Structures are given as structure tokens and as C-alpha cells.
Amino acid sequence: MDFLAPSTWAEALAAKAERPDALPVAGGTDVMVELNFDHRRPDALLDLTRVPELREWAWDDGRIRLGAGVTYARVIAELGDRLPGLAMAARTVGSPQIRNRGTVGGNLGAASPAGDSHPALLAADAVVEIASAARGTREVPVAEFFTGVKRNALAPDELIAAVLVAPPAGPQQFCKIGTRNAMVIAVSAFGFALHPDRKEVGTGVGSAAPTPRRADAAAAFLAGELEAAGLWESRAALPDGLAAEFGRRVRDAAAPIDDVRGTAAYRLHTLSVMARRAATWAWDEHRRAA
Amino acid sequence: MRIELTVNGERREADDVWEGESLLYALRERLGLPGSKNACEQGECGSCTVYMDGVPVCSCLVAAGQAQGREVTTVEGLAGDDGLDPVQQAFVECGAVQCGFCTPGFLVSTHDLLARNPSPSDPEIREALAGNLCRCTGYEKILDAVRAAASAGAQS
């Protein structure tokens, strides 16, 4: 096995172009488990932890550009107010040791249907910035990034550079079901964002379909009801039953399976409950902010 | 490959490191530091916790090559010239050690917690130790030890 350790982003892209078989490793919290258990024997490892560009975040044309190598611990410590949904999700990841190493880029790279950053990024309409030495940079909306179970839109010579997320125009929420308050792969998860500036609602469903996905019909329904009742302007209380109906429609967007963590029926039930609560909490926060 | 790093304040090197091996393996099998324990090799138990560049990590999930040039502190590096670290002393005095397999990880995680937050609340202790598992003690004595180490720190 070769160990490639580029020290700049240009070198990293050149290395990936030359060795498309090289497995990138950032925090290693997915990759090292696979190596330790002999589930994977790549011909080369491409260590990204020495690439300073990946560890930075900055404002970029009105959006936060979060380098792929920024850890969960730093998202929580540095971006809790600017990326609230993602920070809420980050707080639920693994343990302190895992959050100190694990990165949002690694979560996207692994593309697990249970990845906790995904529902938050979906709800916030995030965009994944992908790069290759040959073709430069391209942007892929996160909703189009997941192509199958643990599959994503990366070509063999590409790396994830960053995630681009607009700052929140309204409250965001993240909910996750598991057996403990730590060290839990989600049984199901839900991300929610109110976008009062464009009178829209953002959603993200985790662990309840082959890929993380949005619940677009439910989101359009809720935004439409808020609009029809003039609630975006009045910020009055939600009508009885609206949040519950939203929850039922979120449930309809999922396609879960039975597995060791939970049954499909339980996943559907928890999704409708989480969606109802997330919408209620976010709307209450929106009202208080008036 | 060869790696060079600083471990417990000393410059160390290891030869014939396999590119896919973990920092935990390199520490235990190549650098003669068996304090960090290997219990799960998948990040679940925390018994391999070490500081890397001042941050607690599961050494089983760090590729040895990623530790090249970094500063690592293991449980062996906690005690000073004047004896055990107060965290270690508290674990001894409170009976927080039974088989001891989890202890090195708990010591490093507790050391880090108290360095950041010298008088943590119980929920803060639980949160900070959520990535360390103990099969023996039932955790009560470990919580006692963390509280004792915190109050010892407050008095010194």
C-alpha cells in the first residue's frame, strides 16, 4: 500500500488524478474502521489532513464555504450561530473523540443514508463543491449528490473541496432517534429549516431511504399553508393540526427498510413525530424572533 | 515506511510501519507503549484515547502516517516527576479501576475535560466521557473520581 501525503490542495488533486484508486482519508473515522477490519485494502491512502485549504471556512459571496476537512468539533465551536442546523447535527455525532476527528467532507464521502450532516445540509439547500485537476471546480446541490446507498456523485479523479451554505434566514432544527444520547447511528433523523425570506421550507430525511433525501411535497404543502393563511407576515400561531399533517406528509416521502436498528414502521412513525415537533419548535422560535 | 513523531515529549521514530496501520498499533507494537488499549478498533470504546496535537482522539482511527510530525501524549505521559497526575490519583483513591482495561482512555478524556473545564457539572462529565466504555465499574466510581480530581484541582 502507498501512503500519499500531499501538503497543498493542488498536490492533492494531482495525486488523485494520477492515482484514482487512492482512498482519501480525512478524520479516518470511517476509513480506519474499514482498514482495521480488513473490509477494504486500497492500493493507496491519500491523507488529506495536511492540506490547509480543506481545514478553513470563510464567507464566500454571501455563503459560508466550509472546507471539507473542518471537524464536527469546530463546526460546533465556531459555526453554531451561522450553520445552526448543521451544528445541531454535529453535536449528536459519535463521541468527543469522534467529533474531534470526523469531518463533514468525510460524512459526504461516505454518503451513508444515516450520515447526520446530510439532513441538515439538505434542509439548508447546501451545495457541494467538487474539484479535479483536469476539470477544475463544479458545484452539485447536496440533493443531487447522493446517488445510491453509500454512493455519491464523485468521479474517480475528484475530491470534495467544500460545502457551501447560505446563512440561515430563519430557525433550523435537527432531530435524531437512537438508543442513547451519544454514539448512535441514527435509527431515523430529520432536518428542518424555515426560509422566511423566500417563504419556503427546507427538509432532510435521514436513515429512512436508500439515500438521504428531501421531503419536497411536504415542504411545499407547509409553505403553501403558511402563505395561504398569511402566517409568514402575521407570525400567528400554527393552526391546529397543520404541523401534524406536515409530519404525515414527511413520512410519505420516506422509503425505509427493517434492519437491526429499527423496523420500517418505527422509522415512519418517528419521522412523522420528529417532523411535527421540528416544525412546531422552529415556528415558535420564528414567532419569538419577531 | 518510517514515521517520526513526538511522543510524551520525546522525539521517536518507527520503521517498517505498514501504510494502513493505526497509530494505536504503532504505539503499542513499535514504540513500546502498551498503555493505550486495543478493545474494539472501531472508535466505540475509547480505551485507545490519546492526545494528538492537544486534542483527544481514538488512536485506533488515526493512520500511523497521519501522526507523522505530530505531538502525541499517551497515558504514559500523564504522570510528572513528582508522581501521578491528580486525575490518576483520584481514580486510585476512589476505586474507579477494576480490571483497568478502560482506565487509560478514561484518564486521558478526564484530563482533557478538566483542562478545559475545571469544575464540570455531572451532565458535562457524562457528555465528555460518552466515548469511553467501562464493562466493570458501572461508572459511579468513575464519576466520583472525576469529581474528586476536579475538587483537588480547585484546592491546589
Ligand SMILES: Cc1cc2nc3c(=O)[nH]c(=O)nc-3n(C[C@H](O)[C@H](O)[C@H](O)COP(=O)(O)OP(=O)(O)OC[C@H]3O[C@@H](n4cnc5c(N)ncnc54)[C@H](O)[C@@H]3O)c2cc1C
Ligand atoms: C464510533 C463512531 C461513531 C460514529 N457516529 C456517527 C454519528 O453519530 N453520525 C454520523 O453521521 N457518523 C458517525 N460516524 C461515522 C463517521 O464519523 C462520519 O461519517 C464522519 O463524518 C467521517 O468523517 P472522516 O473525516 O472521519 O472521514 P474518513 O473516514 O476520513 O472518510 C470517509 C469517506 O469519505 C472519503 N473522503 C473524506 N474526505 C474526502 C474528500 N475531501 N473528498 C473526497 N472523499 C473524501 C473517504 O475516502 C471515505 O470514503 C461514527 C463513526 C465512529 C467510528
Ligand code: FES
Ligand atoms: S480501541 Fe479505539 S476506540 Fe476502542
Ligand code: FES
Ligand atoms: S475497569 Fe474494567 S472495563 Fe473499566
